[in-house]
Amino acid sequence: MSSKITIHDVARQSGVSIKTVSRVLNREPNVKADTRDRVQAAVAALHYRPNVSARSLAGSKAYLIGVFFDNPSPGYITDVQLGAIARCREEGYHLIVEPLDSTADDVEEQVAPMLATLRMDGVILTAPVCDHPVVLAALEREQVPYVRISPGSDLDRSARVGMDDRLAAYEMTRHLIALGHRDIGFIVGHPDHGASHLRHEGFLAAMADSGLSVRPDRVAQGYFSFRSGFEAAEQLLTSDDRPTAVFASNDDMALGVMAVANRLRLNVPETLSVAGFDDTPGAKVVWPQLTTVRQPIAAMAGAAADMLLKGVAWEDGESPPSKLLDFELIVRESTGPAPQ
Amino acid sequence: MSSKITIHDVARQSGVSIKTVSRVLNREPNVKADTRDRVQAAVAALHYRPNVSARSLAGSKAYLIGVFFDNPSPGYITDVQLGAIARCREEGYHLIVEPLDSTADDVEEQVAPMLATLRMDGVILTAPVCDHPVVLAALEREQVPYVRISPGSDLDRSARVGMDDRLAAYEMTRHLIALGHRDIGFIVGHPDHGASHLRHEGFLAAMADSGLSVRPDRVAQGYFSFRSGFEAAEQLLTSDDRPTAVFASNDDMALGVMAVANRLRLNVPETLSVAGFDDTPGAKVVWPQLTTVRQPIAAMAGAAADMLLKGVAWEDGESPPSKLLDFELIVRESTGPAPQ
DNA sequence: CTGAAAGCGCTTACAG
DNA sequence: CTGAAAGCGCTTACAG
Numbered sequence: 001m002s003s004k005i006t007i008h009d010v011a012r013q014s015g016v017s018i019k020t021v022s023r024v025l026n027r028e029p030n031v032k033a034d035t036r037d038r039v040q041a042a043v044a045a046l047h048y049r050p051n052v053s054a055r056s057l058a059g060s061k062a063y064l065i066g067v068f069f070d071n072p073s074p075g076y077i078t079d080v081q082l083g084a085i086a087r088c089r090e091e092g093y094h095l096i097v098e099p100l101d102s103t104a105d106d107v108e109e110q111v112a113p114m115l116a117t118l119r120m121d122g123v124i125l126t127a128p129v130c131d132h133p134v135v136l137a138a139l140e141r142e143q144v145p146y147v148r149i150s151p152g153s154d155l156d157r158s159a160r161v162g163m164d165d166r167l168a169a170y171e172m173t174r175h176l177i178a179l180g181h182r183d184i185g186f187i188v189g190h191p192d193h194g195a196s197h198l199r200h201e202g203f204l205a206a207m208a209d210s211g212l213s214v215r216p217d218r219v220a221q222g223y224f225s226f227r228s229g230f231e232a233a234e235q236l237l238t239s240d241d242r243p244t245a246v247f248a249s250n251d252d253m254a255l256g257v258m259a260v261a262n263r264l265r266l267n268v269p270e271t272l273s274v275a276g277f278d279d280t281p282g283a284k285v286v287w288p289q290l291t292t293v294r295q296p297i298a299a300m301a302g303a304a305a306d307m308l309l310k311g312v313a314w315e316d317g318e319s320p321p322s323k324l325l326d327f328e329l330i331v332r333e334s335t336g337p338a339p340q
Numbered sequence: 341m342s343s344k345i346t347i348h349d350v351a352r353q354s355g356v357s358i359k360t361v362s363r364v365l366n367r368e369p370n371v372k373a374d375t376r377d378r379v380q381a382a383v384a385a386l387h388y389r390p391n392v393s394a395r396s397l398a399g400s401k402a403y404l405i406g407v408f409f410d411n412p413s414p415g416y417i418t419d420v421q422l423g424a425i426a427r428c429r430e431e432g433y434h435l436i437v438e439p440l441d442s443t444a445d446d447v448e449e450q451v452a453p454m455l456a457t458l459r460m461d462g463v464i465l466t467a468p469v470c471d472h473p474v475v476l477a478a479l480e481r482e483q484v485p486y487v488r489i490s491p492g493s494d495l496d497r498s499a500r501v502g503m504d505d506r507l508a509a510y511e512m513t514r515h516l517i518a519l520g521h522r523d524i525g526f527i528v529g530h531p532d533h534g535a536s537h538l539r540h541e542g543f544l545a546a547m548a549d550s551g552l553s554v555r556p557d558r559v560a561q562g563y564f565s566f567r568s569g570f571e572a573a574e575q576l577l578t579s580d581d582r583p584t585a586v587f588a589s590n591d592d593m594a595l596g597v598m599a600v601a602n603r604l605r606l607n608v609p610e611t612l613s614v615a616g617f618d619d620t621p622g623a624k625v626v627w628p629q630l631t632t633v634r635q636p637i638a639a640m641a642g643a644a645a646d647m648l649l650k651g652v653a654w655e656d657g658e659s660p661p662s663k664l665l666d667f668e669l670i671v672r673e674s675t676g677p678a679p680q
Numbered sequence: 681c682t683g684a685a686a687g688c689g690c691t692t693a694c695a696g
Numbered sequence: 697c698t699g700a701a702a703g704c705g706c707t708t709a710c711a712g
Contacts, residue, residue: 006688006690017700018691022690023697031698050689051397051690053689053690054393054689054690054691055689055691057394057688059691059692059704061691074414075415085439096435097421097425097437098425117390117391117403255625259627262627281566282622284566285595346704348705360682366707372681375681391706393704393705394705394707395706397687397690397704398688398707399707399708
């Protein structure tokens, strides 16, 4: 029943034309206050909701925002969705989720049809999709506005939001150094994620600024997964010649380090300090709880949605809009004074 | 450019009417093979993609499936999304995600407008939303087909998919008993989730069938969160009079148990066996890795999407379609022989 | 087996 | 400040 109410019913009930109802719905100017009130009363009385398909077909807005991602950590993508939806709802927009396989050959075929069938008003991209040239090119070709979260390359190609990954890693490293650690291991994140490089840089800069050298064998390659952290930690910790602290550049890998420490009977933090990055739910799921960097993921996604809803545009020669949010160092129990 | 191609362009290029193009697109019968081939060639040549809004407005399908959830574990909801999308893509459908706050007073206001604006072809519901009377009533009023995943009440109200939670909990309990455990603690899940009760029942039945009694103080209430598992475990494990095994009815709570065991210096599994349920990514993130039940979450969501796409309908007096998928006992290192 | 007409529920562009 | 007309790109219902 209520689903059959159209703009004509509202117009009839309030004694105006459908165009005037449309004006009220879209908050257009030039409507007499009295008329607007009558229309709004009719909308409320009839429980009228404009049909998104009709609006989308007739007008320029689809009321749909997309989120593209590829196999991220579940906690990360859930936070992104919740953050984006909170902002979208305020304006009556909905969220379409589109997981992509960015390592496949057919990325173009995954993206192009979806963009052509569904005229989304904007798309939010997370790593590593946000740095995928084929995806970006398809979006630009179809003229779909997009905002990237923490892109790693080609920063001035689009609007973006993020945080200062480099500085955050820098500060975490300084935290470890302040605890007396001199020999610190580092686990690099997935090479396809831009943030990996920034975090790595921040670590190296903090060490250098403190006059500490980093042995090449103290830096291990990871891929942001628990397993990769586990394997990197085995490599870093198995011999007696091991660092007194390991800084894994995300929490999942840090949990892998904790597991190895447990297995090797290295007490955390007495014998080994472990630090992570992200403050995912998992950080509180280990004992001792993880010292980490809180990344404001939901807020970043909300800011990305906000940009899209307000319209991302910039002048030729200018940089696209970008927004950097604050991070926070979360010191829990997994880091402590270095053993002397 | 390519976004401007319409059905008229395809019709012109293939020398037929738009109605015939429409027939080919919708795989309707009664099109000469030769004609169909010509149309399909034109579609391919022009990279034509039908506009979803237009199809939705003119016809009965919106090509949109919704997923409603409330604050679930991130791993769970991600699996649901991936499983549903895999099936939806095959038919050109897209997924809209709608988190709900099911404990708020305004559930009706969260659901009704969304249902009226976006004419979704179907909705997939996860716990606890799948048992929320207001949500179900709104769906039925708006005549939106829905499939529930693991509902706990009113089972014959709608189509559903799930697994045999009761049997799975039964088998896990038998596994512990087979290892020699006689005194087993149990942590119940969130009371709003139907599966909680079934898992609890399965535990009790297995104990009873083995002639074992369950002391009331061996059963603790949890809420499916890490923290609730942690607190329940403190209650269960703090005194010397403690069970030799704890079966937590999901993995997040089991991780809480592991953390408490760690803190109390109870070796797992030598001194204490711990079992979980779900096989979330977290199950492999602890050391020792968790013995648990693998719940085929993505497959359940895929089956739900499949039902929706094929059309869920049933005769009066018949039961709605339901599908039960297989679970699997995953025995890892967190369970072992009972200490004598 | 194929097509011409009408219409889905809105917004755009224009007129007054 | 308000409205009548046209049209967005499809599908439905009907005709042949």
